[in-house]
Amino acid sequence: MKERLLVIVGPTAVGKTEMSIQLAKRFNGEVVSGDSMQIYRGLNIGTAKITADEMENIPHHMIDIIDPLESFSVTQYQREARTIITEINERGKLPILVGGTGLYVHAITHDYQFTNIESDEAFREEMEIFAEQYGNDALHKKLQYIDLKSYKSIHPNNRRRVIRALEVIKRTGKPFSNFQTKREKSIYDAVFIGLTMDREVLYDRINTRIDKMIAKGLFNEARHLYDNNLKDSQAAQAIGYKELFLYFDGELSKEEAILLLKRNSRRYAKRQYTWFKNKMDITWFDMTRGKNKKKLEIMKYVAGKLNCLEKH
Known part of the structure; x- marks a missing residue:
């Protein structure tokens, strides 16, 4: 019998975190991060990492598990996340995989194989x-x-x-x-939902989020990586840091770096949506208007799907 799994995907700033908390409270769930950068300790602002208050006592996994100097492959991620999903199911709770890193989410949910060919x-x-x-x-x-x-x-x-x-x-x-072979169907009894939004509304949300990140101290966080010779590390490749390194190097003004960060974030959101739409069978919910009504619709949809799984 396959293990249960609820998967929430979508572009950055669309509201995945908030939705995951609502669903976890409603269906006795625990959240597994599907973000390739939130695994790093200390990279909090630039990765939009959920805070302790925002978690609302919902257990979260695959966050803050390694230091920025360490590398972490998608193969390692696949193995550890799947182990956690099994443990959550064994506790009688619902694992909720949440994220925007398409390869990582897909590697967990499908039979995604990685080559063992030796390195050179x-x-x-x-x-x-x-x-x-x-x-x-x-x-x-x-x-x-x-x-x-x-x-x-x-x-x-x-x-x-x-x-x-x-x-x-x-x-x-x-x-x-x-x-890299992939099976058509998920290895889990999975419910896949995606959150989307009118592009201009989403882009405004992304710009506003970045302004808030800067107010919270994003430049200081990026400067810490830069000053500790971490700018070439795997962790520092995330959007939100590498743009600011150009400012620290004197190649861009502060204003130019912020504009570049916003542009790259908008482009990334577009790529995320395209990736999920093309690679995975997902039921999409448009969150542009009537957010509360849409949340109820999602709750009803997930409840129906989970009931179907229990009957099989």
């Missing part, structure tokens, strides 16, 4: 040097003609994964995408 440290170092000299976009471009599927699915700023893809291709002579 010399090649990795060569690619790191190339990226430092010519930029992430130039490195990413290397994938375009040898593995178009990986080129489209891996973001240029995910340097670590781009290098891994190139490394696997070099060692095997086969596209990296060939080693």
Whole structure:
């Protein structure tokens, strides 16, 4: 018998966190973060990490589990998150996977396999040097003609994964995408819901959220990473930090860095929605207007789905 799982996805700033708390209280749930950056301790403001007060005593998992200097692969994430989901089910509670990192969510919910091909440290170092000299976009471009599927699915700023893809291709002579097989159906008895919103309304929410982040001390948080030589770490690649590093380097003014951060965040939201829409079978709820009414609609939908699972 498959384990139960409720999955909430959607673009940044659409209201996933608030919705997850409401659902967790209603259905006796615990939240599992599906965000690739909230795993890092100390990266609170820039990752829009939920606060203790906002949790409202709902247990949260896969948050603050490693230090920024440490790396953490999607394979590790898959293994640990699945273990936690099993433990939540065994306690008779409902695991609620919440996040906007498509690859991480998909790796948990579906039979997503990762290659065990050994690493080539010399090649990795060569690619790191190339990226430092010519930029992430130039490195990413290397994938375009040898593995178009990986080129489209891996973001240029995910340097670590781009290098891994190139490394696997070099060692095997086969596209990296060939080693990542996905089953059509989830490995869980899962209920998938997505939150969406009118683009202009969402973009206004993103801009407002960033203004609030800055007021809370985002520049100080980013400066701490910068001053501790963490700007090239996996943790610091998140939108919200790398834009401010350009200001610290003197390449942009403070105002230019903020505008770039807002633009990149809006673009990321668009990519998130496109990814989930194309990759997963999700029931979408538009949160633009009538939010309270929409919440009741979501509650009713989830209750109906969970009742169906209990009858099987």
